[in-house]
Amino acid sequence: MTGPMTEGSAPAERGAREQGEANGVTRRRNEREILAAAERVFARHGYRGASLQAIAEQAGLPKSNVLYYMGSKRGLYVRLLERMMERWNALLDDISVEDDPAEVLEAFIRSKMQLSRRHPEGSRLFAAEILGGAPFLQEYLRGELRDWVQARARIFEQWAERGLMDPVDPVWLIFLIWSATQHYADFEAQVLGITGRDALSDADVEEITTFLTRVILKGCGVRSRDADPAR
Amino acid sequence: MTGPMTEGSAPAERGAREQGEANGVTRRRNEREILAAAERVFARHGYRGASLQAIAEQAGLPKSNVLYYMGSKRGLYVRLLERMMERWNALLDDISVEDDPAEVLEAFIRSKMQLSRRHPEGSRLFAAEILGGAPFLQEYLRGELRDWVQARARIFEQWAERGLMDPVDPVWLIFLIWSATQHYADFEAQVLGITGRDALSDADVEEITTFLTRVILKGCGVRSRDADPAR
DNA sequence: CGATTTTCTGACCATTCGGTCAGGATGCTT
């Protein structure tokens, strides 16, 4: 009925490997499981504090198998960081001076909020890396990301010159948005503890997003280009 | 000249134990040194990732001595958390509905910013604890801190009713302020990497504080009670 | 079916972990 199974083997039910199973299905599933488990463990305990044993248990595989797939702890960690940076870069589409500041800033806040929402473990992993002095991400911070920030900053400045928003320091503004949105992933335990919730609902997230958008846009004196004098 | 010294002993210069040295001077110095070193190491690597060996080395003492003073890794960690909570509580003075919202919020932002500034390692230690799910601080979050937040929230609401500020959700506002200020300690590596600085100067911190105060107060429509109709 | 390649894992290794402890070093009191 259950197909071939290695008799006594592990006490836990690996269950999944039903019948024949074509080509790399198991491989892909295992890799996905390992990456997910590793993201959780690294996020919770940091690089040094995470153990392959814990990752393997969460993935439901023997430790040796994790190493078979990933090669080394360091390699696994770097791979997770790279995956997270890809997700991050995906929402860093370019903008132009001609765009509407209100729309751009709202989209910025909203997409960043959703990144934290959709990948809370990844967000926390990133946070733990930065918290520890960003030993693996120095290059990225001082290169790619820095350029991206400065490009946006220049556009914000031009908007200010055209009177579309207050002349605030654009870099501090970007940090403000990053911190406010990142907070709901990284400090989730605090948010839940203080608000007495079990989890943040979609409605909560929407409410927070609206709140942040309103306060930050108003705080920077952003005036929608499409004449909306209803202050 | 240098007084009694245990001949060959450690290769590193423990140097400090000059002459006689009254009562508990060494004790106090060592404890301080250990706590400072532990704060650094725990902040950087989290609870699990920190090793007593690393703490001992940073403190310039043998590992056994650290355990002699602190009893256990867990005890040391808890003690650091408690110290940080005391610092935190120190700036949680009570406020009244009669106070001026602008003044209170600015003082709030400013004091929180200075806490991050003066105790960056402590701030990061706290962040790492929350990131890991706040295993040691659940009680504090769901009790003391929650009460404090809700007390303040009620006052913000009353201010809103009196037309002294916009009717924004006060809890989200508190989180906004916490995240924005905490950011400069926790994500210091990112801030420095992107801005290309070696460190944040006092002037930088003052500039950021002013920026945050202006944007957040304006964003919440805070109107100073002491008639200041200059928009 | 047998042969070969790929996938997997238990046993093992050196190192490090938090913690214990006997006993040496030091300081204080008399």
Next chain:
DNA sequence: AAGCATCCTGACCGAATGGTCAGAAAATCG
């Protein structure tokens, strides 16, 4: 000086760490 209490630390312990590897188990191919 002697006695005593406190302070300190090297040696050690069992457990856990990341990683290796020989060989079992499966999948693939002829």
